[in-house]
Amino acid sequence: MTRILQISDLHIMPEGQLLNGTIDTAAALRQMLAGLTGLLPVIGPVERLVISGDLTETGCKGAYDHLCHIMADAPLPWRAIPGNHDSREAMRTFAAQDDWMPDDGPINWREDLEDVTILGLDTLVEGSAHGALTDATLDWLSATLRDLRHRPVLIFMHHPPVETGISGMDTIGLTPNPRFKALLRDHDGAVQIACGHVHRMITGQFAGRPVTIAPGTSHAVGLDLRMDAGITFIPGHSGAVMHDIGTECRTLLISSDDFC
Ligand SMILES: [Fe+2]
Numbered sequence: 001m002t003r004i005l006q007i008s009d010l011h012i013m014p015e016g017q018l019l020n021g022t023i024d025t026a027a028a029l030r031q032m033l034a035g036l037t038g039l040l041p042v043i044g045p046v047e048r049l050v051i052s053g054d055l056t057e058t059g060c061k062g063a064y065d066h067l068c069h070i071m072a073d074a075p076l077p078w079r080a081i082p083g084n085h086d087s088r089e090a091m092r093t094f095a096a097q098d099d100w101m102p103d104d105g106p107i108n109w110r111e112d113l114e115d116v117t118i119l120g121l122d123t124l125v126e127g128s129a130h131g132a133l134t135d136a137t138l139d140w141l142s143a144t145l146r147d148l149r150h151r152p153v154l155i156f157m158h159h160p161p162v163e164t165g166i167s168g169m170d171t172i173g174l175t176p177n178p179r180f181k182a183l184l185r186d187h188d189g190a191v192q193i194a195c196g197h198v199h200r201m202i203t204g205q206f207a208g209r210p211v212t213i214a215p216g217t218s219h220a221v222g223l224d225l226r227m228d229a230g231i232t233f234i235p236g237h238s239g240a241v242m243h244d245i246g247t248e249c250r251t252l253l254i255s256s257d258d259f260c
Contacts, residue, residue: 001246002115003045004154005076005254007032008052008196008241009216011085012070014062019218023235025057028218029070035259036240037075043242043254047113049076050120052196052214053083053158055091064094081120082107083158083196084129084172088122106137110144116245117148121157129172131159131197133180141180145187152190154243160195160213162204168231169198169221181207192251194243201239201253212251215239 011025019025040046056063071078079100082091088107095101100109106122121141123131133141145153159174161181184191184207191209199216200223215238222232236256244250 001244002047002113003043004113004116004118004243004245005036005046005049006052006156006194006214006241006243007049007217008214009054009083009199009218010051010067011054011057011216011218012063012067013057014060015066015069019057020233023219023233025218026066026070028238030073031256031259032217032238032240033070033073033075035256036254037073038259039254040075046076046242048111048118049074049078050118050156050194051078051080052156052194053081054085054196055080055083057085059085059087059090061090061093064090068094079109079111079118079120081156081158082122082124084124084131086124088124088126106134106140108137108140116152116154119144119153119155121155123157123159123174130175131157131173132175133177138177138179138183142183145183148189150189152245152249153187154192154194154245156194158196160197160202160204160211161193161206162211164198164200164202164204164213165225166198166200166221166223166231167227167229168224173197184209190249192243192245192249194241199233200237201241203251210251212241214241215253
């Protein structure tokens with residue numbers, strides 16, 4: 001059994017600043033990391049922590065410096081993919097010492113764990129809130145899946161490939177891409193997709209594959225399913241997700257109520 005923890009949408013600000021002047025995203029991340037650290041003895045062993053995008057709110061160096069300081073207390077080795085609030089080059093500099101970070105191009109990566117291979121896919125379109133998969137990323141994914149043959153795969157990507165019913169978020173979702181759908185449909189092994197972006201636990205299916213959207217670490221997107229509703233934020237409603245993969249696969253929601 002291989003266990004992977006996922007946190008998402010940290011939205012860290014430069015030190016001393018609050019998100020929208022009200023939400024202390026740094027304090028929320030510190031609480032999340034401390035809570036997960038306390039929980040590890042009863043949910044472990046866990047192999048890896050993956051951050052599924054929006055590491056920072058502003059994409060500026062000051063925010064990544066602040067994040068670097070906070071992540072020093074992470075209880076596990078971690079990897080990350082960019083979200084729409086990130087800046088690819090600032091994020092590359094932030095994680096330049098880590099062997100998973102590519103020297104250039106999209107921030108795609110692969111790690112082979114015991115029961116599953118985890119893949120990170122870069123969906124960032126610099127300067128835009130929506131996401132897209134470039135030809136370079138899909139070429140990389142195609143070659144990687146071909147190499148993996150029947151091996152189970154867990155794909156992390158910030159923008160979900162499914163609509164959520166929250167119209168404000170769906171308008172800034174992933175640009176539909178038939179090639180991506182075909183690659184996932186045609187792969188011989190099991191595939192799961194783990195996303196962020198929506199700050200709310202939602203599950204769905206894409207290309208016949210299960211999709212999980214993780215909650216954020218500090219605030220949720222409001223649950224408003226009316227057509228053309230705007231995006232609202234609710235402080236709290238934070239959580240993490242554990243992917244438990246072996247002969248059986250499970251996806252478990254971890255809420256702050258689980259922290260003692
Ligand atoms: Fe976000």
